[in-house]
Amino acid sequence: MNTNKLIESSRYRIDEFNELQKIGLIPLSGEFYPAGVHYPPITMYPNVNQQSFFDTYSPLEYGVYDIYVHIPFCKKKCWFCHYPSKYSANETEKDQYLDALEHEMLLYTDFLNQGQISARSVLIGGGTPTDLSPKQLHRFLSYFTKIFNLSNTQQFNYDVDPITLVGNEGIEKLKILKDFGVDRLTIGVQSLDDSVLTKMNRSHSSEIAYKSIENSKLFKFQTNIEFIFGHPGQTLENWISVLENAINTGVEEIQMYRLKIYPYGDQEGSVYKYKDKFFDEFVTPENTILMKEIAIQLLHDNGYSENLRRVFTKNKKYISKYAFNQCCLLKEEIGFGLTAFSSLKDRFGLNTQDFSEYYSNIINAKLPINRGLIRDVDQQIKWAIILPLKNYWINKKIFTDRTGYNVNEVFKNKFELLRKYKLISEETKRILLTDKGAFFADEVATQFEDIKYLPFSMSEYSDSELNPYKNIF
Numbered sequence: 001m002n003t004n005k006l007i008e009s010s011r012y013r014i015d016e017f018n019e020l021q022k023i024g025l026i027p028l029s030g031e032f033y034p035a036g037v038h039y040p041p042i043t044m045y046p047n048v049n050q051q052s053f054f055d056t057y058s059p060l061e062y063g064v065y066d067i068y069v070h071i072p073f074c075k076k077k078c079w080f081c082h083y084p085s086k087y088s089a090n091e092t093e094k095d096q097y098l099d100a101l102e103h104e105m106l107l108y109t110d111f112l113n114q115g116q117i118s119a120r121s122v123l124i125g126g127g128t129p130t131d132l133s134p135k136q137l138h139r140f141l142s143y144f145t146k147i148f149n150l151s152n153t154q155q156f157n158y159d160v161d162p163i164t165l166v167g168n169e170g171i172e173k174l175k176i177l178k179d180f181g182v183d184r185l186t187i188g189v190q191s192l193d194d195s196v197l198t199k200m201n202r203s204h205s206s207e208i209a210y211k212s213i214e215n216s217k218l219f220k221f222q223t224n225i226e227f228i229f230g231h232p233g234q235t236l237e238n239w240i241s242v243l244e245n246a247i248n249t250g251v252e253e254i255q256m257y258r259l260k261i262y263p264y265g266d267q268e269g270s271v272y273k274y275k276d277k278f279f280d281e282f283v284t285p286e287n288t289i290l291m292k293e294i295a296i297q298l299l300h301d302n303g304y305s306e307n308l309r310r311v312f313t314k315n316k317k318y319i320s321k322y323a324f325n326q327c328c329l330l331k332e333e334i335g336f337g338l339t340a341f342s343s344l345k346d347r348f349g350l351n352t353q354d355f356s357e358y359y360s361n362i363i364n365a366k367l368p369i370n371r372g373l374i375r376d377v378d379q380q381i382k383w384a385i386i387l388p389l390k391n392y393w394i395n396k397k398i399f400t401d402r403t404g405y406n407v408n409e410v411f412k413n414k415f416e417l418l419r420k421y422k423l424i425s426e427e428t429k430r431i432l433l434t435d436k437g438a439f440f441a442d443e444v445a446t447q448f449e450d451i452k453y454l455p456f457s458m459s460e461y462s463d464s465e466l467n468p469y470k471n472i473f
Contacts, residue, residue, distance in 0.1 A: 003237060003240055006240060006294055006297065010297065013293040013439065014289060016436055017289050020421075020443065022464065023421065024463070024464040024466040024467035024468070024470070025423075025447070025461075025468075026440070026443050026461075027461055028461065029456075030284075030286070031262075031285070031460075032230075032258055032260075032288075032442070033446075033456070035390055035442045035443070035445035036309075036387055036389070036441065036442065038341065038343070039379075040449070041453055042264060042341070043265070044452075045372055047370060048369060048371060048372040048373075049369070049370070050366055054367075056374065059114075063118055064119075064120050064152075065117060065119065065333060065334045066119070066120045066123075066322050066325045066326055067117070067120075067122045067123070067335075068123050068334070068335040068341070069101070069125070069129070069337055069340070070126060070336065070337030070339055070340040070351075071124065071127050071337060072127040072339070073089050073094060073131040073132070074128045075161070076201060076203050077201065078190075079199065079201045079271055080228060080270075080271045081265075081270075082260060083266060083267055084266050084267040084339065085127045085128075086355070089131075091136070097337075098140055100358065100359055100362040102143050102147075104337070104367065105147045106147065109147060111367065117147070117149065119153045120321075120325060121153060121154045121155045121156075121157070121325055122157060122322070123320070123322040124182075128159075128160065128161040129160070130160045130164035130173055131161065133169075137177075141176065141177075141180040142180075144180075145181070153181075155321040156183050157186065158177060158184070158186070159186045161203065162187055162188070162209045162211075162212035163204040165185075165187070165216060166212055170212070174215055174219045174221075177219075178219050178220075185216050185221045186224040186225075186255070186320075187213060187223065187225050190227055190231075191228070191242055192245045193206065193238045193241070194206050196233040198233075199232055199233035201270075217250075223253070224252065224254070224311075224318070224320075225249070225255070226254075227242065227243075227246065227255070228257050228258075229258060229292060230259040230283045230287075231259045232281040232282055232283065233281070234283055234291070236287060236290060236291065239294065240298070243298045244298065247304075252313060252315070253304075253311060253312065253313045253318045254312045255311045256292070256295055259271065259283075261275055265339070266339050296439075299312040300312075306438070308320070308323060308327075308392060323391070327388065327392070328392040330384060330387065330402050332344050336351075339353045347374040350369065351367075351370065352369075377403070377404075380403050381405060381410055381411075382448050382449065385399070385407070386445045389431065389433065389445055390441045392432075393432035393433070394407055394431040395430055396429055413471050414448065415431070417471060418444065421466070422436055423437035423440070423444050424437050424444070446468050449468065451468070454468055454469070
């Protein structure tokens with residue numbers, strides 16, 4: 001399919017976009033705010049401390065958790081990033097952090113009263129978790145694999161930056177990762193267009209991105225590459241070219257994220273600070289919608305299926321077990337490190353975003369949690385709808401297990417409206433998004449949020465049936 005035909009075949013999504021604005025699902029401005037990664041959104045948690053958060057928590061009898069570790073170092077600050085990190089940190093700063101991280105893990109092990117915490121799956125993220133020297137990377141993985149029991153781990157993931165996987169040092173790091181059992185790499189390529197990478201303030205070029213993919217495949221890692229769409233500098237034409245080049249790499253998985261303009265983490269990104277100054281350079285909501293549909297068509301035509309929302313794989317077995325367990329099966333997860341989160345059966349906790357506070361807590365033998373929420377029944381129901389509906393589908397049995405309710409007993413009017421507009425469908429064992437609903441999954445999931453967590457005001461939506469401030473119960 002040539003470029004013009006591909007663009008034209010995607011325009012029906014603009015009609016859907018306009019229709020959904022009129023009935024209140026999408027803000028009149030076309031602005032976007034992600035839903036269904038966490039609930040409530042990660043910037044909206046009240047302050048807590050270790051005692052108030054854990055007093056009523058009962059650890060799992062068998063102690064099996066998904067594990068996340070956050071390593072907050074990067075070469076430079078990307079324009080789109082909303083998360084705190086240290087840039088071009090020296091070795092001493094990184095060693096200090098690795099010391100504290102090890103102690104935090106041991107504190108948690110003591111808290112759970114377990115010799116080892118069994119890991120169902122592992123994700124090491126950041127920041128750039130491979131922005132360590134080979135010696136530091138080896139040190140971290142040495143203590144990590146002793147503290148955690150990985151004997152039955154489904155998958156060991158690492159999120160990486162392309163520039164950390166090239167050259168002699170990059171090859172050495174890949175060997176270390178392989179030796180310690182890492183089997184899956186998500187490479188933050190973000191674009192394969194050098195002019196766009198420059199606007200993103202990325203530390204790598206397209207040449208380095210291709211080389212990192214080649215090196216990952218050389219060491220037989222399951223390789224996932226991720227991209228941002230809707231970023232300044234992107235056009236429909238260069239986006240199509242990037243996608244075609246991504247497909248030609250032959251990786252098992254390709255992941256897409258829509259540009260988040262509004263802060264979705266603990267740091268206000270440059271993209272938000274300068275959104276008014278560079279307004280004319282931003283991709284319009286309509287063209288962003290076209291970029292998404294173009295990607296879906298191209299990926300499907302080349303053997304990639306959307307097995308998790310925004311994640312396209314050649315085979316379902318390649319999906320992130322960590323993401324699937326947390327967002328779809330609603331299993332318990334523990335996070336370690338600065339800004340890391342723990343998603344537990346009826347609560348969600350966040351570690352401090354401040355390096356000094358993080359170190360101070362660890363020195364004083366306290367877990368560094370400083371924000372969180374113990375969900376009441378109402379919030380538990382919303383959580384058990386929003387995460388799986390957005391990312392996969394609602395398994396009715398899992399919903400009942402997590403809430404004590406039958407999903408057909410809650411939000412009857414809301415579900416009926418979403419069926420009316422052909423955004424969801426229902427089967428015996430599940431409730432799932434239609435093709436249209438899946439395309440606008442974030443906005444559909446937002447329908448179930450408590451109004452105090454909604455990102456936009458009531459007046460920013462059409463005064464119609466799916467205005468998220470209406471039909472709440």
